[in-house]
Amino acid sequence: AVPVEGYDSLLNVASISAGNDEEVGALIASVFHRLGANASTTVEQGDSMKDEVFFTEGMEVAEGYMSPYFAGSNQLVDMKNPKVLLFEGKIANVQDLVSVLETVATENVPLLIICRELADDVMTTLVLNKQKQI
Template sequence: MAVDAPISDLKRRARMISTLEEITQVATFFANGEHEIGELIATAMERIGKEGIIIVSDESTLDNELEVVEGKRMKLGRGYMSPYFITNKKTQKCELQNPLILIYGKEISTFISIAYMFELVEKESREALVVAADVEGDALNLLFLSKNLGVSEQVIYKYPKRGNVNIEMFSTVKKLRTAMEKSDTMFERERAQERLSNLSDVALKVGGASKAEVGERKDMVEDALNATRAAVEEGIVPCGGVGLLYATKALENLQTQNDNQNQGIQNFQNAIKVLFLGIFFCQLIFRDLIAN
């Protein structure tokens, strides 16, 4: 209740952005004022659309650049993790029929991480595909043992470490797959399938004078990209932290059922004001730097 009110107020005040110029301005702001980075982010988003993948990667040069890979040429870059998981000895391929798919954003090393998947595999008598940054330790031994005992077929796909493509790409694919499953008409399913097959891949390559500089700039560009995408999706609120201050007023007229709820709302209201004050005092302290 206390969370929904200020969020609704911020959404009401938000202004949507869509033009290349607007996105460039927002991206430049999030990129600490670097107009070149802002332009690259905006151009990348324009080139690939909402379903495309933007990868932020290291570059061993001083320059920053974009590289576009069209959807039908986009490849994952790797196959199965180990030949041990081959299901078709003749073709040397891993072939699974209607498998359960586990997508994990980190390395898997413990049994606990995949325990629930094994429960579903046994319950539904299905095969399994594990997609992760890496699989090792007890988790890998368990998968090997399960396959050796003939419990079920499993395949591990270790995705390539290419910037932020990994989770973003699989998240996009999941959304499109879900859209296909929930579509009521053949036209909608075919449209989602077409978008899935035409996913584009844009590499935003970050350069610098040293490895340390490239690493810092890469982190900055990734943060700017994520913030810009959020701004395009949900809009921006002018005047910075002032929007937070206005949002606290949405809590003043909330009806509560007891004193504890009322105290909770007041605490939440004060917490939001602290965020505003933090931004305000930061601007006072660094006002000369900001002005320049």
């Protein structure tokens, strides 16, 4: 394997990889030239007749929130530098979250919880905390 160095080499490899389509190759090359060789990309079917590139800062989560009470007026949740809690399975007891909730309240940072399921009382506590801006 030969390392790809410089935009022209990147353009050549991208065009060949795109079935010798120079237009698509130029789009691909511009993305990796801007973001670097280790960039993460997603290609999706579009609604228009032209190829487009969109850049997203941060991370987008494809799944939705568990309660509309967590969303703003635009029905979106936008967090800046949240603490992230990954939990495999169901969070069944609010006591399991007390130390995490105290930490994010003290540091005044948002908390993103990713889990399979929340018990009803846990959901109620989180919604009430959100409404009280705790």
